[in-house]
Amino acid sequence: MRRAASVRADPPEDLYSIRGLTKVYGEGPTAVHALRGIDLDLPRSAMVVLLGASGSGKSTFLNIVGGLDDATDGQVWFEGQELTALGPAELTEYRRNSVSFVFQFYNLVASLTARENVALITEIAEDPMTPEDALSLVGLENRIDHFPSQLSGGEQQRVAIARAIAKRPKVMFCDEPTGALDSQTGVIVLDALDQVNRELGTTTLLITHNVVIAEMADRLLRFADGALVEDRDNADRKSPSELQW
Numbered sequence: 001m002r003r004a005a006s007v008r009a010d011p012p013e014d015l016y017s018i019r020g021l022t023k024v025y026g027e028g029p030t031a032v033h034a035l036r037g038i039d040l041d042l043p044r045s046a047m048v049v050l051l052g053a054s055g056s057g058k059s060t061f062l063n064i065v066g067g068l069d070d071a072t073d074g075q076v077w078f079e080g081q082e083l084t085a086l087g088p089a090e091l092t093e094y095r096r097n098s099v100s101f102v103f104q105f106y107n108l109v110a111s112l113t114a115r116e117n118v119a120l121i122t123e124i125a126e127d128p129m130t131p132e133d134a135l136s137l138v139g140l141e142n143r144i145d146h147f148p149s150q151l152s153g154g155e156q157q158r159v160a161i162a163r164a165i166a167k168r169p170k171v172m173f174c175d176e177p178t179g180a181l182d183s184q185t186g187v188i189v190l191d192a193l194d195q196v197n198r199e200l201g202t203t204t205l206l207i208t209h210n211v212v213i214a215e216m217a218d219r220l221l222r223f224a225d226g227a228l229v230e231d232r233d234n235a236d237r238k239s240p241s242e243l244q245w
C-alpha cells in the first residue's frame with residue numbers, strides 16, 4: 001500500500017529534492033540494482049546533462065523522476081509534493097501537466113502534418129501555446145504543413161520538441177535526443193532545446209553519451225553503476241553552436 005503523500009511545510013527553492021532514490025529490478029540473485037540511493041536537489045530552470053556508461057542508471061533515474069516508473073525505495077519531491085507517494089491518478093496529472101519527454105526516436109504520427117502532430121497535445125493540454133508558436137520556437141515556421149516523411153531527421157526531432165513544449169511543461173526529460181543524428185543536425189536540435197530552456201525557463205534533463213554536450217549545461221551529473229559519482233556546476237555554459245565533436 002502507498003503511504004500518504006508528504007508535503008513539505010515550506011515550499012522549497014528547488015524544483016526537485018531527491019533522497020535515497022533506489023531501484024532494484026527483479027529479486028534474489030538475479031536482481032539488478034539500477035539506482036543505489038541517489039541524493040540530489042535540482043533548481044528550477046536549469047539545463048542539466050546526465051552522463052554515464054551504458055547501464056549506469058540514467059534512464060531509470062529519468063523514468064522515475066518523470067513519473068513513468070516506480071522507485072523501490074527513497075523519495076522524490078516535486079515543488080514540495082512527494083511524487084513517490086502519489087497514486088496512479090495523481091501521477092497521471094503530474095505527467096500530463098508538468099513534464100514532457102523527448103526520446104531518441106521521434107514517434108511522430110506519419111499520416112499527420114507537423115502542425116497536426118503538435119495539435120494532438122495542444123488539444124488536451126490545459127494552457128497550451130498554439131502549434132504554430134511551438135513550431136516557430138524550434139525554427140520550423142516554414143515546415144508547419146509538412147508530413148514527417150517530408151522532413152529531415154533533425155526537423156522531425158524538432159517537431160517532437162515542439163510537441164513536448166507546446167503544453168508549457170515545467171520540465172523536459174530528453175533521453176538521447178541527438179542519438180540518431182549526425183553532429184551538425186544534432187547541434188540544431190540542441191539549439192532548439194537551449195532556446196526553450198532560455199526563453200521559457202523549462203527545466204531540462206538531458207541524457208547523452210557525448211561528453212561534449214555537457215558543455216551546454218548549467219549542471220553535469222555523472223552516473224556509474226547506479227550511483228551519482230559526479231555532480232558539478234558548469235560556470236561557463238556554452239551555446240550548442242560553440243560545441244564541436
Ligand SMILES: Nc1ncnc2c1ncn2[C@@H]1O[C@H](COP(=O)(O)OP(=O)(O)OP(=O)(O)O)[C@@H](O)[C@H]1O
Nearest residue numbers: 025032033034052053054055056057058059060061
Ligand atoms: N525493465 C528492466 N528490467 C530489468 N532490468 C532493467 C530494466 N530496465 C533497466 N534495467 C537494468 O538496469 C540497469 C540500468 O539501466 P538504465 O537503462 O537505467 O541505464 P542507462 O544508463 O540509461 O543505459 P543506456 O545508456 O544504455 O541507456 C541496467 O543494468 C539495465 O540492464
